[in-house]
Amino acid sequence: xxxxxxxxxxxxxxxxxxxxxxxxxxxxxxxxxxxxxxxxxxxxxxxxxxxxxxxxxxxxxxxxxxxxxxxxxxxxxxxxxxxxxxxxxxxxxx
Numbered sequence: 001x002x003x004x005x006x007x008x009x010x011x012x013x014x015x016x017x018x019x020x021x022x023x024x025x026x027x028x029x030x031x032x033x034x035x036x037x038x039x040x041x042x043x044x045x046x047x048x049x050x051x052x053x054x055x056x057x058x059x060x061x062x063x064x065x066x067x068x069x070x071x072x073x074x075x076x077x078x079x080x081x082x083x084x085x086x087x088x089x090x091x092x093x094x
Contacts, residue, residue: 011047014045015035016036016050017037018043018044018053024054026057026061028064028065031058066085
């Protein structure tokens, strides 16, 4: 058995992956960021790139979840729900 001589920890963003749309890859159910394949180089090269991608990924994830599940809202309620989203985008309180 050999002694461990040195341990180096890389910046976490160098272990992340991007999805097909160029946003940070995440798990839909909780938003946790997903790692790249172990044998691959990360497409996220710098902290600045990560800091730019993170705030862009958050609304991307939210919109995808809404689109995926909007059909589960009963049709009679769906129009009102979508209208409330439009009002909130316009800064109006619903």
